[in-house]
Amino acid sequence: MWRVARSARPLWLVPGRGAASVSVSPAAGLADERVETRVSGLGAGQAVTLRAVAADDGGRLFQSCAHYWADGLGRLHLGTQPSRGGDYTGVEPMGLFWSLAPAAMESPYRRLVPRSTRAPMKVEVLVHQGHSAPRAIPGPVVAKALVERWFAAPGVRRIRLKEGGVRGSLFLPPGDGPFPGVIDMYGDEGGLIEFRSSLLASHGFAALSLPYFDFEDLPKVMKELKLEYFEEAARFLQRHPKVKGPGVGVIGTGKGAELALSMITFLPEVVAAVCISGCSSNTVADLHYGEMTLPGLRFDMSKVNVSDDGVFDTFEALDDPTNPANSPCTIPIEKAEGHFLLVVGEDDRVWKSPLYAELAIRRLRQHGKENFELLSYPGAGHRIDPPSTPFCQAAVDRVLGVPVRGGGESKAHAHAQIHSWGKIQEFLHLHLG
Incomplete structure (x- = not known):
């Protein structure tokens, strides 16, 4: 049962009238x-x-x-x-x-x-x-x-993980299961962000909230990343007795979306990827997997605009992924056997996520693939979260320590969150059995 601190009830009178x-x-x-x-x-x-x-x-x-x-x-x-x-x-x-x-x-x-x-x-x-x-x-x-x-329904269990090298929290729905398994990641905020995972568990998913820097004994900063860490997490979730299998899904926002693309491309355990406001190339931190390295596109801080009120606009700062010199950074998503759901806000000001989704789709189609869906929302900004998450057009970035413009208009962004949340769950249920 939900625990309510106190019930809603009338407390004052409107002068000259009955109780409101x-x-x-x-x-x-x-x-x-x-x-x-x-x-x-x-x-x-x-x-x-x-x-x-x-x-x-x-x-x-x-x-x-x-x-x-x-x-x-x-x-x-x-x-x-x-x-x-x-x-x-x-x-x-x-x-x-x-x-x-x-x-x-x-x-x-x-x-x-x-x-x-x-x-x-x-x-x-x-x-x-x-x-x-x-x-x-x-x-x-x-x-x-x-x-x-x-943020969690009655009966949802939260299990803190220190499993091999994997850190994070596993949220399990009530009941015997098995449940479709999903890995959940955010971007350069770092640390452990659990609220989307716990809501996914409330809707029937075994959800692993997976940090990858600035948490416990993980690296403090995002200098370079090893895909083996994410592979270990995917294998852990796939083999968990409460997880349905045979494959697992992943949902990510920003840098997390880009990592989701790499996971479904290189890891056979991952069969469905929800990519919210991601880039189709590897960015910032080099990504290693065995002998392979995807270098990261860099940010050119000289291309950052700063408003009179001190808000940073990074829209033009990321290196151009279409420049042939940057082709080694491109994630070869055509190798993926699973399915993609690309979610973008058309007013994203952090970077050009609508363009990056277009590049991803173009690459898939060039290789004869139609294993994708696109949700593109006019007026929505960068961070498209579950419904009713308060809109924030600019927020302090944990890495830069300054406010960065996310873009979007509050009403359009709110509607995008409502619509996409239902579509995300439909997509995951469909492709995770």
Whole structure:
């Protein structure tokens, strides 16, 4: 059962009227699950601001707001009635969640992403009198409710790994299994990022969250990588008694997507790869596998643009993969026997992921291959995460230590996250049996 800290209930009265209340259903559920938010007990046509407030693992505050008018019966339903202003407009049932951004007193350019999946993200939904601008002091509170957003369903098991050279966390769904197995990786953030793995396990996958630098005894920086590490992880997952087999899948974002391409190309254990905002060439760190080496495309920092507010735009900085001099960096994906799902945001500003997906598809077709699907989203940025993950157009990069523009527009990006998450699960279920 979900554990709810306290239930949603009316707490204040609208002066001169009956009790106003806000309900969010479910009050506790998975973080990728849609909720229904309703307000009642308002005056006919009353103007209100709905606001959401949450804190990250370090206690930093995030908030969002939207302007609404109650209907003729003093009711409001975010699933059918539009926001007229604030951080988003239109009918957006989950707008308060995906538009959460650092509060005015906090440092900007921070992502609201959990480092731990063992506790829920608690989001307080408040109803204020009148319309107040984002980041301005809102009117009096007339009702509020607390919502718990969990990253693992009841019964999901988390097993920390120190298996040979492999590090990370294995998430197993409840039940006897066996389950389709998936390796999950992110990019140059480094460390262990678990929330997508735990959500995949909540939807029936045995998911291995796999760090590859800056974690425990792994290298602190990403200077060079050995594919043998990823091969060991794939073999471990493939042979696990709870994993269905015969092959496993991999999902990666950014550098993780590029590694997913290399894994499905060179490792027979990997039969399906979801590549989100990746490059079709090896980048930054040389990749070794036995006697083979794929050199990494380099970033030319002289091509980085810096805005007046100190945000770095790296869009033009990566070496051109179409330059014949860079052909040794190209991942020979035509050798892969498995299937690819390429996911890109057409407004990605970290690098040219739509172009890189086009190059990958062109290479496959030149070799008579049609073992791919492409999901390309207008208005979406670089990091396309599970649904309702708050949009962040620019975030501090752990390697550079400065804010880097990810691109995208909040509403289009949020819709891309919703659509792609369902398609990713369909793809993995199809190709992992």
